Amino acid sequence: MPAATAGHTSVAAAGAHLGWPDVTSPDGLFPDGLRPVDVLTVVAVTDVTPSVRRVTLSGDAAVVAAAGPTVNLLVPRVGDPDPRWPRIQRDGRIVWPEGSHGIALRSYTARRQDPAGGEVDIDFVLHGDGPAAAWAAAARPGALLGIAGAASLAERPARWLLLAADETALPAVSRILAAAPPGTAGVALLEVAGPAEEQPLTAPPGVELRWLHRGTTPPGESTLVVDAVAALDRPAGDDVFAWVGAESAAVRAIRADLRGRWGLGRAQHHAIGYWRRGRAMSPAG
Numbered sequence: 001m002p003a004a005t006a007g008h009t010s011v012a013a014a015g016a017h018l019g020w021p022d023v024t025s026p027d028g029l030f031p032d033g034l035r036p037v038d039v040l041t042v043v044a045v046t047d048v049t050p051s052v053r054r055v056t057l058s059g060d061a062a063v064v065a066a067a068g069p070t071v072n073l074l075v076p077r078v079g080d081p082d083p084r085w086p087r088i089q090r091d092g093r094i095v096w097p098e099g100s101h102g103i104a105l106r107s108y109t110a111r112r113q114d115p116a117g118g119e120v121d122i123d124f125v126l127h128g129d130g131p132a133a134a135w136a137a138a139a140r141p142g143a144l145l146g147i148a149g150a151a152s153l154a155e156r157p158a159r160w161l162l163l164a165a166d167e168t169a170l171p172a173v174s175r176i177l178a179a180a181p182p183g184t185a186g187v188a189l190l191e192v193a194g195p196a197e198e199q200p201l202t203a204p205p206g207v208e209l210r211w212l213h214r215g216t217t218p219p220g221e222s223t224l225v226v227d228a229v230a231a232l233d234r235p236a237g238d239d240v241f242a243w244v245g246a247e248s249a250a251v252r253a254i255r256a257d258l259r260g261r262w263g264l265g266r267a268q269h270h271a272i273g274y275w276r277r278g279r280a281m282s283p284a285g
């Protein structure tokens with residue numbers, strides 16, 4: 001193993017002891033207390049829409065079960081046959097190898113996890129630049145992808161649900177809608193480039209799916225979702241939950257609207273920037 005850097009990156013670790021070898025075992029493989037990251041292998045690549053590529057990865061049942069819903073991916077350089085993976089401390093922190101490794105840490109969402117079948121699907125928006133988008137664009141069966149940890153979507157069931165998202169958050173939206181109790185009411189405001197980018201979603205009958213087409217406006221420059229939330233009246237009662245995932249500036253505006261005009265408390269909303277216009281998401285690459 002390469003020497004470890006002192007700098008650490010903390011990741012949420014839902015799969016608390018996933019992949020931990022028995023460090024007290026006689027083989028003594030991990031005397032420094034670090035564990036290897038979990039590594040999945042690409043088995044299929046399909047285009048969901050013109051700009052969304054689904055990468056199906058295979059791995060052990062336990063690894064697949066813990067690889068989501070939100071997953072911290074370790075993305076190697078395109079074509080790297082033998083990535084220099086970091087390792088993970090017991091507290092979930094990543095310990096990077098010293099020197100150039102070319103591995104980028106990025107957050108994604110497992111669109112589908114099938115532990116019994118040993119498969120997980122991740123839908124990548126092919127937005128152009130960026131290690132993760134480039135890796136997905138070039139992904140072929142046999143390519144490797146590391147997993148450094150996982151976390152929840154932080155959604156909560158409620159009688160009335162607002163979802164506000166762009167295409168990067170459609171995997172999360174699909175999971176939230178699929179898991180919502182059948183009596184849930186609400187609206188999902190979903191920004192994509194155009195009709196060809198819409199995806200079939202299973203939702204409770206009381207949740208309206210409203211697709212918003214930004215057309216030729218570049219992603220991150222449209223105010224469609226912000227404006228659509230601003231045009232909504234606050235539903236009555238307190239059994240309301242709002243989940244927001246999109247470009248950071250849009251999310252900030254929506255969060256302010258929900259906290260201000262709607263008066264939602266912290267337990268009634270989760271609004272997180274999924275990407276930042278003009279900026280990479282992580283310094284780790």
Ligand SMILES: Cc1cc2nc3c(=O)[nH]c(=O)nc-3n(C[C@H](O)[C@H](O)[C@H](O)COP(=O)(O)OP(=O)(O)OC[C@H]3O[C@@H](n4cnc5c(N)ncnc54)[C@H](O)[C@@H]3O)c2cc1C
Binds near residue numbers: 104123127168172280
């Ligand atoms: C919890 C969470 C879950 C996520 N789940 C998914 C998911 O399932 N699928 C998915 O596709 N994304 C998802 N994202 C968003 C994804 O992590 C970001 O888009 C990330 O920036 C992609 O990394 P990258 O290496 O391709 O580009 P980066 O190196 O981060 O960025 C390079 C450049 O690309 C631009 N850029 C990044 N994303 C986009 C975009 N979507 N459109 C246009 N320009 C962009 C940046 O502004 C920057 O200029 C998620 C984000 C979070 C926080």
